[in-house]
Amino acid sequence: MRRMGKYTAHVAVLASAVGISLAAWGATALVGGEEGAAAAGAGGAGAPKVPAQQADGKDRPAKPVTRVPVGIAHAAEAGGRAVNITIDDGPDPRWTPQMLDILKENGVKAVFCMIGPQAKQHPDLVKRVVAEGHRLCDHTMTHDTAMDRKPVAYQKQQILDARKMIEEAAGGVEVQYYRAPGGAFTPDSRKIAAAAGMRPLGWNVDTKDFERPGAAAIVATVKGELSNGPTILFHDGGGDRSQTVTALRQVLPWLKQQGHTFSFPVRTAPDTP
Numbered sequence: 157m158r159r160m161g162k163y164t165a166h167v168a169v170l171a172s173a174v175g176i177s178l179a180a181w182g183a184t185a186l187v188g189g190e191e192g193a194a195a196a197g198a199g200g201a202g203a204p205k206v207p208a209q210q211a212d213g214k215d216r217p218a219k220p221v222t223r224v225p226v227g228i229a230h231a232a233e234a235g236g237r238a239v240n241i242t243i244d245d246g247p248d249p250r251w252t253p254q255m256l257d258i259l260k261e262n263g264v265k266a267v268f269c270m271i272g273p274q275a276k277q278h279p280d281l282v283k284r285v286v287a288e289g290h291r292l293c294d295h296t297m298t299h300d301t302a303m304d305r306k307p308v309a310y311q312k313q314q315i316l317d318a319r320k321m322i323e324e325a326a327g328g329v330e331v332q333y334y335r336a337p338g339g340a341f342t343p344d345s346r347k348i349a350a351a352a353g354m355r356p357l358g359w360n361v362d363t364k365d366f367e368r369p370g371a372a373a374i375v376a377t378v379k380g381e382l383s384n385g386p387t388i389l390f391h392d393g394g395g396d397r398s399q400t401v402t403a404l405r406q407v408l409p410w411l412k413q414q415g416h417t418f419s420f421p422v423r424t425a426p427d428t429p
């Protein structure tokens with residue numbers, strides 16, 4: 157996610173639209189109903205089950221794709237007071253290692269939402285991310301925050317090309333989430349991601365670290381807005397992230413002091429408002 161001034165109003169409108177559509181989207185998709193089945197492309201809830209021994213292997217994907225809902229996830233898998241740390245716009249050779257060091261010092265696992273070509277350029281960083289127990293998230297090829305107004309074929313290319321680059325850089329490790337740049341999700345992009353096994357991923361707390369308001373302000377935003385929900389957004393790419401590094405070093409111990417634990421966003425489970 158990266159907020160640009162001229163998109164802010166648009167994103168706000170989108171966010172409320174997503175909220176409304178989520179409410180309407182309701183239980184059918186949560187249990188893998190029509191929308192999810194269409195997104196998966198095959199094997200919907202009503203489809204006859206073909207015994208594995210009778211199936212033609214040539215018609216199957218190389219790897220089984222985990223069925224995930226198309227709804228945008230915010231909740232933590234662990235529930236309770238667990239929070240999700242999510243870090244976007246990398247990997248970056250200067251900032252990502254510093255963020256990884258802080259996460260390791262605090263025993264915290266996070267989700268890294270990566271730009272495809274940057275992952276391809278820095279496979280060592282991608283491999284370190286997965287080796288240290290973090291999860292991967294697809295953040296598209298070019299971080300086009302207006303992609304929600306572009307053709308479906310373009311959205312598909314942005315999402316699936318990046319997924320391929322990230323997975324290859326990771327040595328085949330699965331990309332588990334998809335986060336639209338600037339929150340520019342569409343029903344189509346959510347279906348494309350879910351069909352590829354990637355849960356659409358939102359956020360509850362935008363630290364606005366991308367705007368470099370100062371480390372103290374980033375920390376204060378976390379403290380002030382955590383009541384919004386458990387998923388917190390930081391950035392490890394897109395410019396000088398020294399304020400984010402400083403803030404993360406303070407925020408993680410504070411979260412622990414407040415009795416929070418750390419989790420991952422829900423992937424296969426329904427989101428909980």
Ligand SMILES: [Zn+2]
Nearest residue numbers: 157158244245
């Ligand atoms: Zn971003």
